[in-house]
Amino acid sequence: MSAKSDVPSKTDSILVIGAGIFGLSTAIHLAERGHPNVTLLDKQPYEKTLYSYANGCDAASADINKIIRSAYGSQKIYQTLSLEAIDTWNTWTQELRRGGSAVPPGMTSQDDLWINNGDLSCTDMDDLSEQEKATIRSMESAGYRDTQLINNNSRHLRLATEKGFGSNMQPFGKAVLGVLDTTGGVAFADKACRFALHKAQKFSVSVLPMGRRTEPR
Ligand SMILES: Cc1cc2nc3c(=O)[nH]c(=O)nc-3n(C[C@H](O)[C@H](O)[C@H](O)COP(=O)(O)OP(=O)(O)OC[C@H]3O[C@@H](n4cnc5c(N)ncnc54)[C@H](O)[C@@H]3O)c2cc1C
Numbered sequence: 656m657s658a659k660s661d662v663p664s665k666t667d668s669i670l671v672i673g674a675g676i677f678g679l680s681t682a683i684h685l686a687e688r689g690h691p692n693v694t695l696l697d698k699q700p701y702e703k704t705l706y707s708y709a710n711g712c713d714a715a716s717a718d719i720n721k722i723i724r725s726a727y728g729s730q731k732i733y734q735t736l737s738l739e740a741i742d743t744w745n746t747w748t749q750e751l752r753r754g755g756s757a758v759p760p761g762m763t764s765q766d767d768l769w770i771n772n773g774d775l776s777c778t779d780m781d782d783l784s785e786q787e788k789a790t791i792r793s794m795e796s797a798g799y800r801d802t803q804l805i806n807n808n809s810r811h812l813r814l815a816t817e818k819g820f821g822s823n824m825q826p827f828g829k830a831v832l833g834v835l836d837t838t839g840g841v842a843f844a845d846k847a848c849r850f851a852l853h854k855a856q857k858f859s860v861s862v863l864p865m866g867r868r869t870e871p872r
């Protein structure tokens with residue numbers, strides 16, 4: 656690392672410890688920004704265990720699925736990050752669909768990294784919470800009007816049907832008040848990590864033999 660700056664120069668060697676989704680994402684972004692000497696290390700042998708919880712992977716990122724949502728009340732920073740991330744989820748899906756070298760070992764071009772089936776938040780109260788109301792205002796002010804659909808509003812129910820979310824508005828036997836964040840859905844966490852690891856390697860990120868642990872000194 657250069658002596659006078661905390662910002663790594665292009666020739667610096669960078670070691671990213673931890674190949675969960677944040678380490679993977681960091682390595683990919685560094686490589687995309689032109690850093691040729693990025694190395695990833697993890698104590699888990701992910702190339703063998705494939706980020707599978709069933710194979711003993713205990714990292715937060717190694718899971719079957721995770722919720723994706725942009726509904727964060729008035730916390731616009733999370734909303735913005737989520738909307739940006741959803742664009743990337745779609746870009747990654749398009750890359751995977753193109754097949755060829757984009758497909759990680761053991762996966763196919765038809766695998767899903769995420770599904771945009773919405774995220775329904777319900778309440779047993781008669782009115783939506785202030786958090787939900789704040790989300791609707793924040794999304795509208797960011798230009799995402801009619802992405803948060805309330806399941807007792809006839810116009811929203813019609814919109815949900817038009818957008819293909821009709822059956823997700825009231826999925827329970829009994830009617831419960833809720834709002835469907837139509838930007839959200841579910842990520843297949845293990846497959847997403849496998850895709851990201853493969854993408855990092857295609858960018859020439861070196862991956863040290865996984866299963867190596869760094870110990871604090
Ligand atoms: C139960 C649960 C449910 C969640 N649900 C959601 C959800 O629905 N939606 C959502 O958006 N977020 C959810 N999250 C949060 C999300 O999973 C995390 O924010 C994210 O996965 C964190 O990624 P990470 O890369 O920072 O950490 P991790 O995925 O934990 O990765 C850290 C990596 O570092 C490695 N490591 C640690 N120590 C060492 C060491 N000494 N040497 C070498 N390697 C090391 C670990 O093996 C691991 O691979 C959930 C989290 C949990 C725990």
